[in-house]
Amino acid sequence: MKHTLSVLVENKPGVLTRVASLFARRGFNIDSLAVGITEDPTLSRMTIVVAADETALEQVTKQLHKLINVIKIQDLDPKDMIDRELVLYKVNAAPERRHEIIEIANVFRAKIVDVGKNSLTIEATGTSDKLAAMEDLLRAYGIKELARTGKIALARGSRDA
Amino acid sequence: MRVTAAQAIVKSLQAEGVEVVFGYPGGVVLPLFDALYEAEGIRVILTRHEQGAAHAADAYARVTGKPGVVIVTSGPGAANTVTGIANAYMDSVPIVVITGQVATHVLGTDAFQETDITGITIPITKHNYLLDDAEDAAQVMAEAFHIATTGRPGPVLIDVPVDVSRGELTFKYPEKVSLPGYKPTVKGHAKQIKEAANLIAKARKPLLYVGGGVLSSDGARELKELAELMQLPVVTTLMGKGAFPEDHHLFVGMPGMHGGKFTNYAITETDLLFGIGVRFDDRVTGKLATFASKAKIVHVDVDPAEIGKNRSVDIPIVGDARTVIAAVTAELRKMGAEPRTEAWMRVIDDWRARYPFHYHQSATSIMPEYAVERVRELTKDRPTVYCTEVGQNQMWACQYLKIREPRTWASSGGLGTMGFGLPAAIGAQLGRPDHLVIDIAGDGSIQMNSQELATAAINNLPVKVVILNNGYLGMVRQWQELFYGKRYSSSTLPQDCPDFVKLAEAYGAFGVRATTPAELDAALTAAFEHPGPAIVDVRVEREENVFPMVAPGGSIDEMLGGIPGGPVSEMLDAEEFVEEVWE
Numbered sequence: 001m002k003h004t005l006s007v008l009v010e011n012k013p014g015v016l017t018r019v020a021s022l023f024a025r026r027g028f029n030i031d032s033l034a035v036g037i038t039e040d041p042t043l044s045r046m047t048i049v050v051a052a053d054e055t056a057l058e059q060v061t062k063q064l065h066k067l068i069n070v071i072k073i074q075d076l077d078p079k080d081m082i083d084r085e086l087v088l089y090k091v092n093a094a095p096e097r098r099h100e101i102i103e104i105a106n107v108f109r110a111k112i113v114d115v116g117k118n119s120l121t122i123e124a125t126g127t128s129d130k131l132a133a134m135e136d137l138l139r140a141y142g143i144k145e146l147a148r149t150g151k152i153a154l155a156r157g158s159r160d161a
Numbered sequence: 162m163r164v165t166a167a168q169a170i171v172k173s174l175q176a177e178g179v180e181v182v183f184g185y186p187g188g189v190v191l192p193l194f195d196a197l198y199e200a201e202g203i204r205v206i207l208t209r210h211e212q213g214a215a216h217a218a219d220a221y222a223r224v225t226g227k228p229g230v231v232i233v234t235s236g237p238g239a240a241n242t243v244t245g246i247a248n249a250y251m252d253s254v255p256i257v258v259i260t261g262q263v264a265t266h267v268l269g270t271d272a273f274q275e276t277d278i279t280g281i282t283i284p285i286t287k288h289n290y291l292l293d294d295a296e297d298a299a300q301v302m303a304e305a306f307h308i309a310t311t312g313r314p315g316p317v318l319i320d321v322p323v324d325v326s327r328g329e330l331t332f333k334y335p336e337k338v339s340l341p342g343y344k345p346t347v348k349g350h351a352k353q354i355k356e357a358a359n360l361i362a363k364a365r366k367p368l369l370y371v372g373g374g375v376l377s378s379d380g381a382r383e384l385k386e387l388a389e390l391m392q393l394p395v396v397t398t399l400m401g402k403g404a405f406p407e408d409h410h411l412f413v414g415m416p417g418m419h420g421g422k423f424t425n426y427a428i429t430e431t432d433l434l435f436g437i438g439v440r441f442d443d444r445v446t447g448k449l450a451t452f453a454s455k456a457k458i459v460h461v462d463v464d465p466a467e468i469g470k471n472r473s474v475d476i477p478i479v480g481d482a483r484t485v486i487a488a489v490t491a492e493l494r495k496m497g498a499e500p501r502t503e504a505w506m507r508v509i510d511d512w513r514a515r516y517p518f519h520y521h522q523s524a525t526s527i528m529p530e531y532a533v534e535r536v537r538e539l540t541k542d543r544p545t546v547y548c549t550e551v552g553q554n555q556m557w558a559c560q561y562l563k564i565r566e567p568r569t570w571a572s573s574g575g576l577g578t579m580g581f582g583l584p585a586a587i588g589a590q591l592g593r594p595d596h597l598v599i600d601i602a603g604d605g606s607i608q609m610n611s612q613e614l615a616t617a618a619i620n621n622l623p624v625k626v627v628i629l630n631n632g633y634l635g636m637v638r639q640w641q642e643l644f645y646g647k648r649y650s651s652s653t654l655p656q657d658c659p660d661f662v663k664l665a666e667a668y669g670a671f672g673v674r675a676t677t678p679a680e681l682d683a684a685l686t687a688a689f690e691h692p693g694p695a696i697v698d699v700r701v702e703r704e705e706n707v708f709p710m711v712a713p714g715g716s717i718d719e720m721l722g723g724i725p726g727g728p729v730s731e732m733l734d735a736e737e738f739v740e741e742v743w744e
């Protein structure tokens with residue numbers, strides 16, 4: 001099962017290493033990890049996507065809690081979270097096929113952010129499902145390069161007290 | 162008052178009440194050693210190897226309950242402490258290790274004697290710091306001691322670049338430390354405690370399974386109270402030795418791979434396994450599926466990550482062992498619970514009588530078990546701290562010594578570090594100057610840190626090393642005998658190289674050899690009475706094995722060797738007893 005962990009950590013050097021190496025040491029493969037400063041500049045939020053069963057996840061969560069720099073961990077409920085990922089696709093695009101690709105981008109509310117002689121670069125954000133669907137279509141044209149931020153997520157506002 | 166960070170670190174040590182520092186100097190740590198020079202109230206013990214310093218600090222902490230402190234230089238000095246840090250981490254021992262580091266402006270350039278020691282020790286420290294600003298020195302020291310000694314104790318490392326140690330600050334030692342991401346739970350959950358007490362009151366075959374957590378929370382007294390109130394039998398793990406007096410009628414030995422048959426049977430038959438400060442280590446549990454499979458499990462631990470890690474648990478209680486034990490006892494008193502373990506104790510006593518540790522005596526050669534027994538008998542009226550090396554020697558020490566007091570036992574548990582014993586004895590002797598300190602050693606292990614004989618000799622630390630010299634890496638040989646067709650690959654050591662008596666003498670220590678049982682007592686006594694450090698080279702029967710033994714991965718009630726017999730006492734089948742115990 002895929003889990004999205006939202007981990008609040010102290011914004012200090014080395015914290016990313018501590019977290020990442022803990023996952024590696026305990027035999028977890030991280031699908032994605034995104035990290036950035038929060039509303040409080042002394043804190044960063046890491047959004048970590050891992051595949052794990054319940055027992056293994058419980059163990060790794062407890063181990064994470066033991067890191068002194070880790071303040072809070074949430075295992076986000078997929079039904080009750082907002083998650084986004086940003087992807088850049090550089091797609092093969094001969095001039096005569098550009099419009100097809102632009103159309104796909106439009107359907108998915110993605111943006112063309114660069115145009116080359118034989119390529120288009122598309123910026124897309126969304127949930128993993130949406131991005132996967134779009135990627136599927138783009139593959140037909142040939143994706144030359146791809147970069148993604150990894151998922152970031154927050155619990156929905158309805159969960160606030 | 163402005164002071165350098167190096168001075169602030171020493172002042173912090175003083176503020177923490179540190180009396181002994183184990184260390185070894187080198188280029189970038191000189192500001193610290195300079196600040197230590199003539200520092201009031203702190204004795205600096207120069208070991209002969211940084212690993213020795215780390216183990217000595219570790220054992221000092223084990224026997225005193227106070228954190229051990231190590232100060233070494235960067236690069237090789239820091240790297241040499243790694244085994245010692247890993248050892249302290251595995252056994253949850255509070256030590257604070259301060260390492261020198263190259264100057265900040267060359268950090269990351271592979272400068273001379275630069276090693277990324279904070280990176281290296283992430284997985285083997287509870288926490289570590291790179292002190293990058295002199296202003297933070299006192300704060301970081303206070304945090305380090307706080308983290309090392311509270312919750313589940315463990316090693317903390319502080320890496321101090323040489324320019325930072327020369328930087329200045331106004332020293333003020335923080336009175337309180339508050340870390341947003343670190344709040345160990347001390348008190349157990351009240352409802353869980355009540356349920357646990359209920360289970361004890363109801364159980365017919367309860368068993369307390371006690372580990373190092375009880376010692377590190379100084380909970381031996383509370384444990385004894387609980388056990389005696391409800392007449393609960395107690396097993397202590399290798400790490401828990403001393404948490405319960407081993408000459409007590411409720412003591413049921415050490416469980417696990419080389420534990421007592423009677424102990425493992427008790428675990429197999431218990432209906433309530435009450436674990437306190439233990440971690441269901443594989444050397445204890447053997448095959449998990451059959452470990453205490455008839456029992457409800459209560460698990461008390463200050464580290465929530467240990468609960469349910471290896472074995473699922475019925476009643477988890479996160480909290481400090483001593484606090485929780487006292488709360489459970491209070492609850493039982495409130496309930497007016499009465500002991501009901503008489504029949505169960507009879508079964509256990511029967512097992513204990515049937516399946517004691519056992520070996521064949523010899524008139525001509527010294528059996529290693531006999532040597533340990535003689536050490537036990539010759540020290541039974543003296544306050545003694547027992548340390549061990551690793552291997553057969555350690556297991557015989559576990560089986561044949563009787564540890565009577567908390568914090569009088571120092572043995573490398575989780576890491577199984579050969580070479581721990583002698584530096585540990587040194588640390589223990591410094592922590593308990595009035596105790597006789599003995600290292601039960603192997604001829605292999607002792608050679609891993611024998612240079613520390615110099616530390617013992619120079620500092621007048623009268624530690625006694627009793628080498629069970631079998632001319633083998635005996636535990637390795639035993640496995641090769643049992644599981645590798647007696648192919649003794651790289652496990653033979655010549656018994657007379659080195660000549661351990663001469664080795665002792667080379668350091669100005671006392672050396673004596675015993676080759677026959679008749680010589681043994683005199684040799685041991687001479688060493689124990691000698692005012693300085695001593696080695697007893699005990700030439701033991703070479704191919705004796707440690708039994709009984711649970712085969713790796715096997716069920717703990719199926720043991721090789723020892724006195725033949727099954728787990729089930731005849732009494733368990735007796736009808737009246739069945740009635741009495743199971744209703």
Ligand SMILES: Cc1ncc(C[n+]2csc(CCOP(=O)(O)OP(=O)(O)O)c2C)c(N)n1
Pocket residue numbers: 550551552553554555577578579580602603604605606607629631633634635636637
């Ligand atoms: C540093 C280290 N290296 C290797 C081992 C593996 N090992 C475990 S017991 C043992 C043999 C120990 O020999 P000795 O000290 O003579 O003790 P004996 O078993 O003969 O009593 C070895 C090599 C270890 N535990 N520690």
Ligand SMILES: [Mg+2]
Pocket residue numbers: 603604605629630631632633634635
């Ligand atoms: Mg040996």
